[in-house]
Each structure stands twice: as C-alpha cells, then as structure tokens.
Amino acid sequence: MATGYQFFHRHILDIGHLSADDIDHILNTAESLKEISDRSIKKVPTLRGKTIVNLFFEPSTRTRLSFEIAAKRMSGDTFNISASTSSATKGETLIDTARNIQAMRPDIIIMRHSFSGAPYMLTKYVDAAVINAGDGTHEHPSQALLDLMTVREHKGLLANLKVAIIGDIAHSRVAHSNISGFTKMGAQVFVHGPSTFIPVGLSQLGATVCSSLREAVQDADVVMTLRIQKERQNDPLLPSFREYAEQYGITSERASWAKPDALIMHPGPINRGIELMPDVADSSQSVILDQVTNGVAVRMALLYLVLSSEV
Amino acid sequence: MNTKSLLIRNGRIIDPANRVDQQGDLLVQDGCIAEPGGTLPADVREIDAAGCWVVPGLIDMHVHLREPGEEYKEDILSGTRAAAAGGFTGVACMPNTKPVNDCRAVTLMILQLAVKGDARVYPVGAISKNSDGTSLAEIGEMRQAGIVAVSDDGLPVRDSQLMRRAMEYSDDFGLVVISHSEEPSLSQGVMNEGVVSTRLGLRGIPTAAESIMVYREIALAEYTGKRVHIAHVSTAMSTDLIRSAKARGVRVTAETTPHYFTLTDEAVEGYNTNAKMNPPLRAEEDRQAIRLGLSDGTFDAIATDHAPHSILEKEVEFDLAMNGIIGLETSLPLSLALVRDGVIDEKRLVELMSLNPATILGLKAGTLSLGAVADITVINPDRAFCYSEDQVVSKSKNSPFLGWNLLGRAVYTIMGGRITHEIR
Ligand SMILES: [Zn+2]
Numbered sequence: 001m002a003t004g005y006q007f008f009h010r011h012i013l014d015i016g017h018l019s020a021d022d023i024d025h026i027l028n029t030a031e032s033l034k035e036i037s038d039r040s041i042k043k044v045p046t047l048r049g050k051t052i053v054n055l056f057f058e059p060s061t062r063t064r065l066s067f068e069i070a071a072k073r074m075s076g077d078t079f080n081i082s083a084s085t086s087s088a089t090k091g092e093t094l095i096d097t098a099r100n101i102q103a104m105r106p107d108i109i110i111m112r113h114s115f116s117g118a119p120y121m122l123t124k125y126v127d128a129a130v131i132n133a134g135d136g137t138h139e140h141p142s143q144a145l146l147d148l149m150t151v152r153e154h155k156g157l158l159a160n161l162k163v164a165i166i167g168d169i170a171h172s173r174v175a176h177s178n179i180s181g182f183t184k185m186g187a188q189v190f191v192h193g194p195s196t197f198i199p200v201g202l203s204q205l206g207a208t209v210c211s212s213l214r215e216a217v218q219d220a221d222v223v224m225t226l227r228i229q230k231e232r233q234n235d236p237l238l239p240s241f242r243e244y245a246e247q248y249g250i251t252s253e254r255a256s257w258a259k260p261d262a263l264i265m266h267p268g269p270i271n272r273g274i275e276l277m278p279d280v281a282d283s284s285q286s287v288i289l290d291q292v293t294n295g296v297a298v299r300m301a302l303l304y305l306v307l308s309s310e311v
Numbered sequence: 312m313n314t315k316s317l318l319i320r321n322g323r324i325i326d327p328a329n330r331v332d333q334q335g336d337l338l339v340q341d342g343c344i345a346e347p348g349g350t351l352p353a354d355v356r357e358i359d360a361a362g363c364w365v366v367p368g369l370i371d372m373h374v375h376l377r378e379p380g381e382e383y384k385e386d387i388l389s390g391t392r393a394a395a396a397g398g399f400t401g402v403a404c405m406p407n408t409k410p411v412n413d414c415r416a417v418t419l420m421i422l423q424l425a426v427k428g429d430a431r432v433y434p435v436g437a438i439s440k441n442s443d444g445t446s447l448a449e450i451g452e453m454r455q456a457g458i459v460a461v462s463d464d465g466l467p468v469r470d471s472q473l474m475r476r477a478m479e480y481s482d483d484f485g486l487v488v489i490s491h492s493e494e495p496s497l498s499q500g501v502m503n504e505g506v507v508s509t510r511l512g513l514r515g516i517p518t519a520a521e522s523i524m525v526y527r528e529i530a531l532a533e534y535t536g537k538r539v540h541i542a543h544v545s546t547a548m549s550t551d552l553i554r555s556a557k558a559r560g561v562r563v564t565a566e567t568t569p570h571y572f573t574l575t576d577e578a579v580e581g582y583n584t585n586a587k588m589n590p591p592l593r594a595e596e597d598r599q600a601i602r603l604g605l606s607d608g609t610f611d612a613i614a615t616d617h618a619p620h621s622i623l624e625k626e627v628e629f630d631l632a633m634n635g636i637i638g639l640e641t642s643l644p645l646s647l648a649l650v651r652d653g654v655i656d657e658k659r660l661v662e663l664m665s666l667n668p669a670t671i672l673g674l675k676a677g678t679l680s681l682g683a684v685a686d687i688t689v690i691n692p693d694r695a696f697c698y699s700e701d702q703v704v705s706k707s708k709n710s711p712f713l714g715w716n717l718l719g720r721a722v723y724t725i726m727g728g729r730i731t732h733e734i735r
Pocket of ligand 1: 464465466491542543589
C-alpha cells in the first residue's frame with residue numbers, strides 16, 4: 001500500500017467503488033479487530049455513543065445478526081427495523097422512511113433491500129453513512145469482503161489464485177460482488193452454471209465463463225457454490241433441483257478436480273444435497289464457518305472505517 | 312402575439328415537399344403562406360431570420376399528453392406549450408389516457424381542449440376497446456371525430472389475429488396502425504439486457520423482445536398488403552428487419568426517438584430513473600444502427616415518445632419507477648446534432664421531423680406551399696442553451712438531458728400565422 005494512503009469512503013455501497021488498496025486496508029483492519037471476538041470480554045469502546053440502524057426490507061437472519069454483533073462488540077447502539085415492522089408495508093415511500101430515520105440522527109444505516117440500487121437512493125436523503133447489506137441482485141459488498149478475508153487468511157494472498165464460482169451467477173449479488181472483488185485483487189475468476197444462470201456481459205466484468213464444470217473447477221484454489229432457486233417470477237430457470245444436483249452439484253469427486261488444498265466456500269444458507277453435497281460442506285477443506293466468523297470482523301472494520309472517514 | 316401578417320426575412324427556406332432549399336423571404340397572410348413581393352400589408356411584422364432555417368412546422372407523431380385523467384403529469388395546454396417551445400406546431404397524442412381514447416366522445420373532448428393549445432393536436436385512437444387487446448374499438452366513428460391513426464401504445468397487441476384485423480379494418484378508413492412492438496413474456500425487465508444490467512443487478516429486456524414483434528407486424532402487413540407504422544424503434548435488429556421489409560415493398564414505416572440515437576444503457580448508471588423507458592436505452596451497437604437507419608432512409612420519422620411523469624413516479628427505487636421521459640423540448644437540438652455529425656442533411660431532417668410524419672398520418676401539413684396553412688418553425692442552428700430544470704416548459708421534468716448544453720433550437724414557432732413561441 002502506498003504511503004500516505006487514506007481510506008475515504010463515507011458509504012460502502014458496492015465493491016466497484018473500492019480500490020485494491022481500500023480492500024487491503026479493510027481486510028487488515030478486520031484482521032486486527034478479529035481478536036476482539038476471541039476475548040472473554042468481547043467489547044471495545046470504539047463506537048460508543050454511535051447509533052447504528054439496521055434497516056432491513058428483506059428478511060435476513062445471518063447478515064443482520066452479523067452486523068448487530070459487530071456493532072455491539074464496538075459498543076455501538078443498534079436498532080433493528082425489519083420489513084414486517086417498517087413502513088414499507090404501509091405504503092410509505094423509501095424517501096419518507098429515509099427522512100424519518102434521518103430525523104432521529106443515526107450515524108450509520110445498514111440497509112438491505114430487494115431492489116437493486118436502493119442504498120444509492122438512500123444516500124441522497126440521509127446524512128448517515130450507508131452500508132449496503134445486499135440490494136436486489138446487485139451487490140453484497142460485506143459478503144465479498146469476508147470471502148476475500150477468509151481466502152487471504154488461508155492462502156496468504158489473493159493474487160493469481162484460481163477462484164471457481166458455480167451456480168446462479170445471474171441472480172446472485174454475492175457472485176457479483178465477489179467477481180468484482182477477486183478480480184480487483186488479481187485473482188482469476190471462473191464461473192460455471194446452466195446458461196439460464198449466466199448473465200450477459202460477464203467476461204466484460206472480468207470473469208471467465210467456462211463451458212464445463214470441470215473446466216471451472218480444475219486446479220482451482222477456491223470453489224465457491226451459490227444458493228440456487230428454481231424459478232423467479234415466471235422465469236423458468238431449471239427443470240428441477242434434482243437435475244441441478246446431478247449436473248452441477250459439488251460432490252466430493254467433483255471437488256477433487258480442484259487443488260488438494262482448495263477451499264470450499266458457500267455464502268449460506270446452503271441447500272444441502274443440491275448445490276453442495278453434505279460431505280463436501282463438512283469436509284476439512286470447507287471454510288464455511290470461517291466465513292461466518294470473519295463476517296463479524298469485516299463488518300466491525302466497515303463500521304469503524306466509515307465513521308473514521310468522516311470529514 | 313397575434314399578428315395578422317408576418318414577413319420572415321432572409322432565412323434559409325427548406326421545404327422538401329417543394330424541393331426548395333434557398334435563401335429568401337416568406338410571407339404569411341391570414342394564417343396562410345402567401346406570395347412575397349408586391350405591397351406589404353400595413354400591419355406586417357418582420358422577423359429577421361438571417362442565419363436561421365425556415366422550415367415547415369415540426370410534427371411529433373408520438374407524444375403522451377396525459378389529458379384526460381393524469382393532468383398532474385401534463386395536460387393538453389402544458390403539453391402543447393412544451394411542443395411550441397421545442398419548435399413543434401403539431402403533435403399526435405397516444406390514446407393511453409384515463410379513460411382511453413377508444414371512442415368518439417374522448418376524441419372530441421381532446422380536440423375541444425386543444426382548441427386553446429399552442430400546437431395542433433392530432434389524436435390517435437385506440438386499436439381495441441380500453442386498449443385491452445380483445446376487440447376492435449369503433450375506429451370508423453373515431454375517424455369521423457378526427458383521429459389520425461390507431462394504436463394501443465403503451466402496450467403491445469398480444470393477439471396476432473386482432474392486429475391483423477386492425478390493419479385490415481383501419482386501412483378502409485385510410486388510417487395507419489401504429490405498433491408498440493414488444494413481446495411481453497420477454498420484456499419483464501426494467502432496462503436493456505447487457506453488461507450494464509448485469510453490473511447494476513437490474514433485470515434486463517433483451518433486444519429480441521422488440522424484434523420479434525416488429526417481425527410479426529411486418530409479416531402481417533406483408534400478408535395483408537396493409538400499412539403498419541413501427542413506433543419508437545430501439546434496436547439494430549428491428550432496424551434491419553424494417554430495412555429489408557421496405558426493400559421487398561412492404562407498406563411499413565417507422566420512427567425512432569432522439570434518446571435512442573443519442574444515449575445508451577450506460578445512462579442508467581447510478582440507477583437514474585430518468586433513463587428508464589420502454590423500450591429501454593440499448594447498447595452502442597444499437598445506437599449506431601439507429602443512426603445508420605436514419606441516414607439510409609429506413610426511418611421515416613423522428614418522434615419523441617414524450618412521456619411526462621411526476622417526481623412521485625420517478626423519485627423511487629429504479630424497479631418501481633415508471634417508464635418514459637419527456638422529449639418535446641430537446642428533440643430538435645438533439646436531431647440537429649445528427650446534421651452536424653453528418654448522419655443526415657438539413658433536407659432529411661425536415662422530412663423526418665415534419666413532412667414524413669404529416670404524410671404517414673395523412674395531415675395537410677409539412678409543407679410551405681403557397682396557400683398552405685402557415686405552420687412554420689424558424690430554427691437557429693447555432694443558438695446554444697443549457698436545458699436546465701427551471702427552463703422546462705412541460706409540467707413534468709423527467710428528462711435525462713437536464714443540465715445538457717444543447718446547440719440549436721427553434722427561435723420562432725408559428726401555428727396558422729400565430730407565433731406560439733419566440734426567443735429573441
Ligand atoms: Zn409505446
């Protein structure tokens with residue numbers, strides 16, 4: 001990292017706006033904060049007196065919990081607004097919701113929304129820092145950062161690794177953020193899945209689309225599978241989960257095409273036996289639970305960094 | 312600003328219908344084009360048109376005026392004011408109002424409201440009752456009331472048999488069917504399908520959604536021998552289909568819009584809802600193909616698809632934003648850029664924006680012939696302006712061109728001898 005480097009991002013909306021230096025800095029910060037979670041008293045005063053709102057328009061247990069724990073470990077005051085209690089169901093517009101929350105002077109708003117781009121819109125109406133916790137089929141930057149952290153932790157570096165991402169690339173915000181993040185850090189991303197799951201223009205975004213599962217997984221350092229859905233809004237994507245498992249599911253045999261020390265990853269929750277076979281998910285190569293642990297550290301880093309980059 | 316007589320002096324008169332492109336004066340008397348020379352009437356007002364083009368009044372054959380029913384977005388008076396400000400003396404308004412213009416009563420009401428407007432309003436009637444795509448509207452009676460074409464615009468006609476019958480039946484009344492070409496099952500997205508939609512995580516609409524329907528309309532027109540006009544063409548493939556159909560002698564005409572030849576789907580970046588319309592902004596290859604189609608005669612008209620929406624419908628999540636942008640005030644400057652870029656010449660510009668729309672719709676307009684009604688636009692091609700929000704004449708401000716520095720505009724718009732817009 002260049003000397004004189006300064007992290008300056010008021011909001012974390014996507015990976016695209018972060019530089020490789022920014023990502024390194026976030027991961028370094030996360031690594032230094034990680035040990036807090038191993039202490040017997042898991043609390044530092046960093047965010048004392050700061051108000052952090054979890055604004056979730058889409059159900060989520062894992063991500064919301066992870067952000068909440070991250071904030072609490074840094075002594076932030078957290079408040080959860082979920083879709084069921086939020087005004088969205090009462091027909092209030094996003095702008096009105098945003099203005100109402102802003103009136104309560106939060107420092108950070110963590111937002112999940114089913115529409116791509118909603119967090120961008122939020123930034124126009126609030127003074128608080130905004131962290132995107134997943135927007136539609138667009139991005140999920142904190143997930144990609146925790147994936148990068150997990151891989152870096154195990155492999156020591158990210159450059160020149162072969163990363164295979166298998167499954168529904170088109171509708172996965174995790175895949176989008178990871179393609180952006182891994183390629184930015186110098187890794188090679190190979191994707192595979194049924195063509196109904198491969199969006200237009202992936203190669204222009206830096207990923208290599210493979211014509212076979214074997215081509216994608218062969219000698220990979222990382223094999224990441226994605227949660228799949230059979231259909232979306234009148235869009236018939238797959239004949240059956242059974243056939244998907246048969247054709248694309250990661251079995252131990254298929255996992256063995258990768259390097260012997262390859263990491264098996266999944267953003268969760270897993271459809272066991274569909275995209276990932278249970279023995280592979282639970283194998284010694286699986287770092288799925290490390291991803292969850294690192295999620296807290298990465299989110300602590302993000303909360304800390306967005307507030308410290310205040311002008 | 313009512314003036315009995317006008318003498319427009321020293322302009323470059325471009326009148327393709329009469330094969331005229333020359334410096335000269337144009338005299339307007341009693342609302343009609345008169346012979347210059349001889350003694351001038353005492354009350355004549357002189358307009359100095361030096362450095363300007365004097366052309367037949369521009370006609371936009373595809374606008375949404377929103378009245379009746381959605382006057383908070385636009386009404387006939389505000390829409391025709393915007394038209395005049397953009398150099399238009401006539402606009403054809405689509406029938407997707409509330410209620411739909413599917414009967415004589417609504418047509419007459421629109422025409423009645425338009426009497427006080429600053430541009431001529433040519434109503435387009437619905438193809439089907441309530442534009443619901445099931446049975447034919449009373450096209451003959453609407454014709455008598457004053458419609459100039461039929462369309463279910465805003466929606467595609469899903470039923471191919473209904474479209475065939477519409478082409479056959481409308482032709483008996485001398486009306487063209489205007490097709491909003493879109494295959495609905497393929498067009499459930501919110502922007503063009505491509506690398507930008509992938510990057511933004513927005514659901515895409517493939518170009519095939521348009522081209523499939525364009526080809527259906529061509530097949531029906533070719534089979535029946537009747538006319539069809541393809542609205543707002545956005546793709547390279549549609550352009551190719553229309554070009555080859557024309558070469559075979561199919562009675563097909565087509566329009567495209569300034570946004571398709573100016574912008575690409577990159578304009579959606581940042582989730583800009585003012586770049587959301589249907590059909591969506593396409594890729595650069597499509598934009599180039601549209602420009603080629605304008606230069607080689609594949610397209611007959613430039614129309615705007617002027618679609619006003621209030622901020623309530625645009626300042627929302629991209630997925631929820633309504634489709635459409637306003638266009639009347641930016642159409643001419645954006646089209647003048649085509650002339651500067653060498654895509655089309657001045658004569659072709661006037662054909663695309665005045666003569667051809669008049670011909671397609673069967674209007675007595677689009678020429679500066681002696682005795683013709685004096686619908687005239689005086690264009691200063693070098694007049695620069697910034698299209699800022701406070702300048703917008705339309706009731707709605709949903710334009711992707713806000714803040715653009717534009718070159719060339721109408722300095723006088725004259726409808727039937729009345730000056731409806733002027734800039735000094
Ligand atoms: Zn339309």
